[in-house]
Amino acid sequence: MATETIDKSKVIRDAATVVLIRDADTKPRVLMGQRGAKAAFMPNKFVFPGGAVDKADHGLPLGDKGAEPCRTRLGEDAKDGIGPALLAAAIRELFEETGQILGTPGDWPTAPPPTWEGFARAGYLPSPDGLAFVFRAITPPGRSRRFDARFFVADAARIKTDPDDFSRAEDELSHLQWIPLSDVRDFDLPFITQVVLAEIAGRLPDLDAPASVPYFKNDEEESLFIRLGGQSPLA
Structure with missing residues (x-):
């Protein structure tokens, strides 16, 4: 029986990214790492921790539901019920790639999925408290991988771990x-990362949800820049 081959460049996967900001009101710093030279997507680039939503991210026991207006905006122009899974994915990817925990102390009501076992062993439930939805972008057509990425910003004071201890991190990101x-433009950054950083820097020290969320909507028909939160498409 023939096996159908899926063209990964045409599959758009939901994804979540965390932008942790430290010392936002004095000398702000952002947590980033470098992707490997052999990575299929954005090799060698310095990026925020993040990645695609896994099946196991759906239906997780979150420590809280997240704040408005972010919960509502995550559901705009999106799959039904995707919001909690995006928040969970953001927290999981942060933990996997940096070892940092956004959570609340507590026991899981059932055995955690394999991708969440390390997080659960640390004694926490994932909590999106403090995560603000600030940006959304779909990777343009023609790239080797495509993601519908949601960017969340959070104050590093929210993490439950030592912000300088990356010993629990997996090896997906180095450095x-x-x-x-003030120094971030000296690093090799993807274009969209530069745009997101500029958006966040323009609002510092405010790390709350913006009045509306910028959204680069690159689908097969057209590319639009719109805002989630009631405003009209921008030219």
């Missing part, structure tokens, strides 16, 4: 470090 925003 993990807190980069001063």
Whole structure:
């Protein structure tokens, strides 16, 4: 029986990314790491921790539901019920790639999925408290991988772990470090990362949800820049 081959460049996967900001009101720094030279997507680039939503991210026992207006905006122009899974994915990816925990102390009501076992062993339930939805972008057509990425910003004071201890991190990102925003353009950044950082830097020290969320909507028909939160498409 023939096996159908899926073209990964045409599959758009939901994804979540965390932008942790430290010392936002004095000398702000952002947590970033470098992708490997052999990575299929954005090799060698310095990026925020993040990645695609897994099946196991759906239906997790979150420590809280997240704040408005972010919960509502996550559901705009999106799959039904995707919001909690995006929040969970953001927390999981942060933990996997940096070892940092956004959570609340507690026991899991059932055995955690394999991808969440390390998080659960640390004694926490995932909690999106403090995560603010600030940006959304779909990877343009023609790339080797495509993601519908939601970017969340949070104050590093929210994490439950030592912000300088990356010993629990997996090896997907190297050179993990807190980069001063004043120096970040000296690093090899993807274009969309530069755009997101500029958006966040323009609002500092405010790390709350913005009045509306910028959204680069690159689908097969057209590319639009719109805002989630009631505003009209922008030219």
